[in-house]
Amino acid sequence: MTRWLYALGRRCALHGRLVIGIWLLAAIALLGANQLLPSSNISTFSLTGTDSTTAQTLLNQAFPQTNTDPNPVVLSSPTLNFGEGEGKATVDRVAAELKAIPAVSAVSTPSDIPSQLSTDGHTAIIGVTINGQQLGEESVSEDVLTTAKNAAGPDVQVDLGGYLGQQLSRPDTHQSERLGLLAALVVLFFTLRRVWAMVLPLINAIFAVGIGLAIVGLIGRVVFIPDVAPTLGTMLGLGVGIDYALFLVTRHRKLLRQGYDVPDAIGRTLGTAGAGMVFAGGTLIAAVCGLTLTGISFLAWLGYAAGVVVLIAVAASLTLVPAILGVMGHRVLPKKPRPEDDPSHEELDKTVWAKLATAVTNKPWPFAIISTLILLTLAAPAFTLSLGQTDASNLPPETISRQAYDAMAAGFGPGSTAPLVVTSQMYTVATAPPGVTGPGDPRTQDPRLQNLRNDLQATPGVVEANEPIVSTDGGVAIIKITPEWNAADPQTAELVERLRTQVIPPATEGQGMASYVGGITALSSDLNELIAQRTPGFILGVVMLSFVLLMLAYRSLLIPFKAAIMNLLSIAAAYGVVTVIFQWGWGAEVIGLSGPVPIDS
Template sequence: MLVLWVIAAAALMGSSLAFPSPTSNDASIPGTDAQRAHDLMKEGFGSGYATGGTVQLLVYSAGGPLIDDARKRAVEQSIDRLRTMPHVEQVDTPFRRGGISSNLQIGLITVRMQGHDPNKLAQTTQTLSKAADPARAAGLEVVPADSSTPADKEIKTGPSEIIGVVCALLVLVFAFGTLVAALIPIFTAMISVASGLGVIGLLGWVVDMPKQAGIMATMIGLGVGIDYALFLLSRHRRLLAEGVPVVESVRRTVASSGGAVVFAGGTVIIALSALMLAGFPLLATLGWVTGISVVAAVLTSVTLVPALLGVLGHRVNALKVPFLRGSGKAGTGWAGLGSWVARRPWRVLLASALVLGALAAPALALKLGALDEGYGVQGSESRRAYELMATGFGPGSNGPLIVVAELPSKVADAKDPIVDNLAREVADVDGVAHVSEPKVNTSGRSVLLQVVSEYAPSDSRAAEVVRDVRAIALPGVQVHVGGKVAGLTDAGDRMAERTPLVIGVVVLLSALLLLLAFRAPVVAIKAAVMNLVSLGAAFGALAMVFSIGLGSGLVGMDPPVNSSFVQTVFFSVPIESYVPLMLFAVLFGLSMDYEVFLLTAVRQAYLRHGDNKRAVAEGLGSTGRVITSAALIMVAVFVAFIAYPDPMVKTFGVGLAVAIAVDATIIRGFLVPATMVLLGRLNWWCPRWLDRILPNLSVEGHEEDEPAPRLPEPVKAGV
C-alpha cells in the first residue's frame, strides 16, 4: 500500500507538471445580462472587442508633457515597433482624442490583437511592453495596464506552504513528543496533496480550471490531510499504550477513528458539492476541485496511515524529543474541564453565547464588492497602472462598461438617429463620465459603446450605474451591459438569489449524515446550529479586518500612497461576492469534522455506562487534546496562507483561521458540552419509527471487546 501510494502520487504530480494544463478564470454566468452583452460583442465588432483582445500600455512623463518633440518621437518609435509584433492588428496612438490626460503627462497606447492565445495574455502583454523600450530610453515610464482583477491572477506556490507544514510539524512534535509520530501526518498529507493536485492538473485539459484551484486544494488538503491522520495516529498510540498488539490496534483504530474520518470527510464534500447549486460555474468548479483534495485526504488516512502504522509497529514512538512528554494517553485536563462545565452548564452556556455574539456582531458591517487593482500589492506593475489610469482618465476608466444594444431594425452606420439617441440616453445617466463613439456591427443590428463611469470598479455606486444603464427604455431597443463591473454585479445578484438554497441544502444534508451516523435527531440538529454559530464568528472577523479595515494592514493590504493615519489604520477592502458562500461551504464542512470526533467519543462513553454528564466529561477528555492539536495545525496552515499577495487568499486565510480557532475552543470546549449536559438523555433520543427505518451506519465501528449496553428507553419531549 505504501509503495502504491508513493508511485501514484509521483505519477500524477509528475504528469501534471510535465503536461501543464491551461487555466481559465472565465467568470461568465449563463443567463445574465453581462453574458448576453459578451456574446453580442463577438458578433461582427472585430476581434479587438473580444475578451483578451486588447492590451493597453500607459505612458507617463514625470518631467513634462508627452507632446514635447523628443518625448513624442520616442513614443511614436515604440508604436512603430508594436505594429510589427505578431498578432497585432491595430495600435492606437495616445496622441488622439481621449488618449492623453488633461495635464498631457499620461498617455494610453491601445493594442488590438488577433489570432493570439487568450490563455497566454500575461506573456503577450509583457512581450508588447518590452517593445516600448524606446519610450523608456527617453526617460518615460511605460506600464502595462491590467484588465483583470486581483482574483484573476495566477497564484503560484510559495513559502506559505512550507511555513504551514513547519508549523504543523512543531505542533505535532509537542503533541506526540516523538519525531517519528510527528512525521506520519506530514508525510500522509504530502502524499494526499500531491495526488490531489496531480488529478486537478490533469482535469484542466477537459474542464475550465480556475487559477485559484491549486491554492485552494493545497490549503484545504494540507489542513484536513494532517488532521485526519492525526486523529487516527492518536487513537493508535493510545491503544498501544494500553498493551493492545500492533495489528489489532490498527484494526480498532480504522474501525473507530477511520469511520469518523470517512463521515467527517463526507460532510466537507457534501458542503462543497452544494456550491454547484449557486448558479456560478467558477464557484461550482472551485467547490468540486477542493472536494478532490478532501477525497484524497480521506483515502490516504484510511489506507496509507494504517500501512505506515503496520510498517513502523512500536517504532512509531521512536526518536523521542527531550523535555517533551507526549504520550498516547488522554490527558486529564480536558476531562476536568468537561466536569467543570457539567457542574455549571447554564452559566457556561450564557457566557459562551455572549462571547460568540460579540465576535459575530461586526458581521453586520460586512461589505461585499469588486476587488480591483487598487487593492493590489503596492509597487506592482498592475497597481501602478491602476493609479496612473485613475489619475489621468478618472477612476472609472479602470473598469469601463461595455454597452451593447440590439436594434429593432438594421441601421447603415453610427450616425443613424436611433444610435445617436441611445448614446445621449447613456450619457445622461447619473454617474456616467464619458461615452465613446458608437460602433455598429457588420450586420447593422447591434451597436457598441464604451462607457466610463465616475466610480472605481470596487465602488458600490459603479454597480448602480450598470443597473441604471440597463434600465434605459427606447422603443424596440434592448440594452445590455457587459464588462468587468457588470459581470461582478450579476455575480453578486446571483449569489444573493441562490445563497438561501445552498445554505439550506448544506445544513439539511449534513444534519442527515449526522443522523445516519448517530441515530440521534437532536444531536444532528444541534450540530448544524453550532456550525452556523462558528460561521458567524468567522464573518465577524472578516468584517472587522476587511470591511471595517481594522487590521487590514497587518494582513498585508497596502493603503493608497499618501493616505492619512486614519485611512491607513482603517483601510477598508471589499470582499468578492462569491467568497462568503465558498467560505460557508468550507467552514461548515470543517467545523463538522470536530463535531463528529467529539460526538463519537461522547457516544462511546455513554454506551458504556449510560451516565450523560460523565460521558460528556470523558468524551471531552479523550478528544480535547487531539482536537486542540488538530485545530492548531489548521490555524497555522491557514494563517501561513495570509502571506500570499492575493486578497482573495487573504480573506480565506483569515476567515478559516478564526473560525477553526473559535470552533475548537469556545464551541467544542464550552458550548457543545454545556448544551449536551442540559439536554441529558434527549441527546440520544430517537423515535421508534425513525430508528426502524434508519440504516445501521455506526461511526464508532465495533472495535470494543465487550458488548455495548442497551440505550435507556426513549424519553418523551418535556420529560
C-alpha cells in the same frame, strides 16, 4: 464499514511498499501531466441570464477577434507628449514591437482610439489583445512587459494592467505554505517526539495537496476554475491531511502499547478512527460541493475543486498512512515513553483542558447560554454586510497591476480602470443617415445609436461615452462608457443599475434594438447581486445536507440538530466579524490594511 476499513488498513500495512509505490506513480503521472500540458486559456466566466452575459455573448458573436479584453500597456512621462513628435514615435515604436510578439493578435494605439491618450498627452494606453490559446501563460505577460519597456526606453514609465498585469501581481502564497508546514513540523515534533511519526502527517498532507491540485489544474483546462481554488484546496488539504494522519498515528501508537502486532493495530486503528474520518471528510466534501446550490457554475467548480483535494486527502489517510505505518513498524513509538502517554494516567485529569471540560459538563446550561449570547453579539454586524468588488487599487503599491492602475487613474481618472460596455442588438441593422459618407464608418451615425450615446453621456456619473462601433453585418453595436469612479466604489454598481433601469429602456423603446450593460465591472456587479440573493439558500442547503449525513452516521436526531444550530451560529458570527474588520475597518490596521475594503463576493 468498520470491518471493511479494518481489512483495508491491514492489507495496506502488509503491502506497504506496493501501496506507497502506487501513490508515488500516481503523483509523478498527474504532476507531470499538469506541468507538460498547455496552460488553460479560460480566464473569464459568465452568469446565465444576466445583462452582462447577454452583452458578452453578443460581443463575442459580432466581434470574435475581441473575445478577450485588451490589456492596457500604460506609458507615462512628465516631459513627453505622446500625441506628437518624439512621444508619438515612442508609442508607435512600442506598438510595433508588441505586434511582433507571436502571442499578440491585435494592438491599438491612440491613433486608432483617441480616448487612449490623456488630455495633457503625458499618458498613453496601448491596448494589447492576446491569442486565446496563450492567454493563461505567465511567460506571455512577462514578454509583453519586457518588450514594452525595452522599446519605450529608460525615460518612459511602462506599466501593465488587465489580466496580464494580474498574472504578474499574484502574491507568492508558497511562502505562507512553507511557514505553515514549518509550524506544523514544530508542533508535531513536540507532540509525537519521534521523527518518523512527526513526518508522516506532513507526507500525507503533501501527497494530498500535490495530487489534488494537479487534478484541479487538469480540470481547469476544460472549465473555468477561479484563481482562489488552489489556495482554498491547499488550506483544506493541509488541514485534513495533517489532522487525519495525526489522529491515526495517535490511535495506532496506543494500540501498539497495548500489545497488538503492527498489521492488527493498523487495521483496528482504521476500523475505529477511520469511520469517523470517512463521515467527517464526507461532510466537508458535501459542504464545499454545496456551492453548486448557488446556481453559479464557476462557484460550483470552486467547490468541486476543493472537494477533489479533500477527497484525495481522505483517500491518502485511509491507504497511504496505513502503508507507511506498516513499513515503519514500531519506529513510530517514542524511544522513551512518558507516564502521561498512558491514557489512564491520573495527571491528565489535572490539565487546563480537562478542568474546562469538567466545568462545562457540570454546568452545561450556563455555558450554553453565555456562548450563544457571545455568538449572537458577534453575528449582529452581519445584518449590515454589503458585498462589493475589489480592484487593483486594493493591491500593494509595489505590484504591477497597482502601478498600472495608479498611472491610468492619474492620466484618465479612476473610472478609466472600470469601463462599461453598452452592447446593442440591432433588430433593424444600423445604417448611415442619408448623405453621410464618412470619415470612418458612416453607420455609427445611425440616429438610434447617436441618441443612445447622447443619453448615456448625459447620465450623472458618466465621464465619457465613446462613439459607437458597429459590427460588419450591422447587427450589433457597442458604446464604451467611462464612469466617474473605479470598480471598487459602490457608486459604480449604482450607475450600472441606473443605466439598466432608467436610461437605456426609454432610449431604446420602439427603436428596433435592445441594449445591455456589460464588461468586467458590470459582470462583477451582477455576481455580487446573485451571490447576495443565493447565499442564504446555499447555507441552508449545506446545513440540511450535513444534518442528513450526521443523522446517518450517528442514528440520532438530536446530535445533527445541535450541529446544525452550531453551524448557523458560527457562520453568522464569522460573517459578523468579517463585516466589522473589512467593512467597518475596526482593527484593519492590525492585519496590514489601511482601512475599510470592499468585501468581495
